[in-house]
Amino acid sequence: xxxxTQPDIHITVSEGASLELRCNYxxxxxPYLFWYVQSPGQGLQLLLKYFSGDTLVQGIKGxxxxxxxxxxxxxxxxxxxxxxxxxxxxxxxxxRGSTLGRLYFGRGTQLTVWP
Amino acid sequence: xxxxxxxxxxxxxxTGKRIMLExxxxxxxxxxxxxxxxxxxxxxxxxxxFDVKDINKGEISDGYSVSRQAQAKFSLSxxxxxxxxxxxxxxxxxxxSMGTDTQYFGPGTRxxxx
Numbered sequence: 121x122x123x124x125t126q127p128d129i130h131i132t133v134s135e136g137a138s139l140e141l142r143c144n145y146x147x148x149x150x151p152y153l154f155w156y157v158q159s160p161g162q163g164l165q166l167l168l169k170y171f172s173g174d175t176l177v178q179g180i181k182g183x184x185x186x187x188x189x190x191x192x193x194x195x196x197x198x199x200x201x202x203x204x205x206x207x208x209x210x211x212x213x214x215x216r217g218s219t220l221g222r223l224y225f226g227r228g229t230q231l232t233v234w235p
Numbered sequence: 236x237x238x239x240x241x242x243x244x245x246x247x248x249x250t251g252k253r254i255m256l257e258x259x260x261x262x263x264x265x266x267x268x269x270x271x272x273x274x275x276x277x278x279x280x281x282x283x284x285f286d287v288k289d290i291n292k293g294e295i296s297d298g299y300s301v302s303r304q305a306q307a308k309f310s311l312s313x314x315x316x317x318x319x320x321x322x323x324x325x326x327x328x329x330x331x332s333m334g335t336d337t338q339y340f341g342p343g344t345r346x347x348x349x
Binding site for chain 2: 124129152154156162163164165166169210212214222223225226227228
């Protein structure tokens, strides 16, 4: 069965520091992978997605993520965090074929940014 | 104007009441979804619809029903609301193309059942 694990419930970093949010997935084949961000009181905004090809994916707001098949991971990174990046981040895995369109979300990682 | 809108944005109701949450989209997408979000649990799929005549149950459909009135409208109903249905509800849309699928979310409806 498909599942997503985000091991870190809450991360705190200082503004300007680098960031890595972890995501591990379970899926029987090559999945589609997504990162979404949710700012307080807002809906979910797509940061980036991986479907195929280059395993290093660039997204909006200076974020990137790397798909590592051998580790079943899709970690999100940013070299220098801004205070406005404080939000909750969700990793999601989507199916192909008969399960195309179904998304399975992790439980989220809350990011706090210290000034 | 927002591509995916949800009404109401906030709702407080009492146990046993029937509630309808509405979702409209101007993206022209065929596929629509309803999720609920609970703190610490992420988003879980309630129902999804790949076109007007297609309705499918998600992970947690018990206690909910849906109606796809048109391509652009997808409503979620709680026939008899209970307190553990207090949550943040999201509608999403997508359009499968080239074998891929990306979902776009509405702003959410915060529902409180007393």
